[in-house]
Amino acid sequence: MNQTAKTVELPIIDLASSDRISTAQSIRQACIECGFFYLINHGVEENLLQKVFEGSKEFFSLPLEEKIKLARKDHRGYTPLYAERLDASLNLKGDSKESFYVGPLEDRTPQGYLMNQWPSDEVLPSWRSTVEDYYRQVLNAADRLISLVALALNLEEKFFHNVGAWSPPYALLRLIHYPGEVDSSSEETFGASAHSDYGMITLLASNGVCRDKFNKPRVWEDVQHIPGAFIVNIGDLMERWTNLLFRSTLHRVMPVGQERYSVALFTDPNPNCVVECLKTCCNESTPPRYGQLCSEILVAG
Numbered sequence: 001m002n003q004t005a006k007t008v009e010l011p012i013i014d015l016a017s018s019d020r021i022s023t024a025q026s027i028r029q030a031c032i033e034c035g036f037f038y039l040i041n042h043g044v045e046e047n048l049l050q051k052v053f054e055g056s057k058e059f060f061s062l063p064l065e066e067k068i069k070l071a072r073k074d075h076r077g078y079t080p081l082y083a084e085r086l087d088a089s090l091n092l093k094g095d096s097k098e099s100f101y102v103g104p105l106e107d108r109t110p111q112g113y114l115m116n117q118w119p120s121d122e123v124l125p126s127w128r129s130t131v132e133d134y135y136r137q138v139l140n141a142a143d144r145l146i147s148l149v150a151l152a153l154n155l156e157e158k159f160f161h162n163v164g165a166w167s168p169p170y171a172l173l174r175l176i177h178y179p180g181e182v183d184s185s186s187e188e189t190f191g192a193s194a195h196s197d198y199g200m201i202t203l204l205a206s207n208g209v210c211r212d213k214f215n216k217p218r219v220w221e222d223v224q225h226i227p228g229a230f231i232v233n234i235g236d237l238m239e240r241w242t243n244l245l246f247r248s249t250l251h252r253v254m255p256v257g258q259e260r261y262s263v264a265l266f267t268d269p270n271p272n273c274v275v276e277c278l279k280t281c282c283n284e285s286t287p288p289r290y291g292q293l294c295s296e297i298l299v300a301g
């Protein structure tokens with residue numbers, strides 16, 4: 001972690017609050033100011049979250065030859081250490097992390113096979129059902145949250161469902177392992193280099209946020225972990241949809257010399273959904289900045 005960075009104070013949003021209007025107002029303010037907030041009372045069971053982290057540790061502890069049998073295909077499966085570099089402008093060897101992706105549970109290939117890849121039950125018993133349960137629960141939280149995001153944009157609650165973005169969303173769950181070893185070479189390495197997420201909303205744990213991606217030099221602030229809370233952030237497509245009203249903020253994960261695990265759910269619109277400036281986000285003085293876009297082009301890679 002950057003020793004000189006300040007810790008940013010993010011607003012806390014209570015998903016179980018009965019006052020939906022004031023919750024939506026708080027989400028609006030958070031998304032305009034920073035694009036990040038904490039989410040509490042999200043309904044994902046604590047012991048399930050713990051089981052997923054334990055399962056993640058078990059999976060990443062497997063020998064590489066076992067993990068590589070599930071090498072990523074169609075955005076699903078295992079990506080090894082250094083395979084990805086989120087900040088494409090950097091000329092480094094890749095981010096110091098390995099991860100495992102799970103896509104929509106029912107998605108099938110044109111031949112009718114389920115697309116997700118799973119370690120066999122002999123290798124990791126009941127791993128698949130734990131991760132599938134978690135996927136369903138966190139997606140349910142995201143589903144309730146996206147209705148509040150619609151309200152926050154002065155849209156009807158089911159707006160994103162009605163335009164087809166959320167029927168169903170393209171949601172990718174990612175288990176991430178940062179081994180945490182500090183590189184002794186002179187090359188600068190990151191756990192996850194600077195990036196913003198591609199889609200609508202992400203529910204994750206993260207420890208470094210840069211509030212203003214247009215500012216040079218960039219000012220990075222640390223994000224504290226609140227036990228049991230998700231950190232939610234806005235993605236690029238949502239930023240575009242809202243005509244830059246809601247911010248998809250740059251963030252990164254610094255190597256801190258300590259092993260770290262995180263689990264993130266990225267939600268992208270359904271690939272058939274056309275993303276165009278929301279009526280509530282433009283007027284004569286603020287015309288749409290972008291044309292129409294078919295979300296398929298931007299699906300996370």
Ligand SMILES: O=C(O)CCC(=O)C(=O)O
Binds near residue numbers: 176205206253264
């Ligand atoms: O691991 C984290 O805390 C954040 C990861 C992240 O930002 C990403 O994978 O997009």
Ligand SMILES: [Fe+2]
Binds near residue numbers: 195196197251
């Ligand atoms: Fe991210």
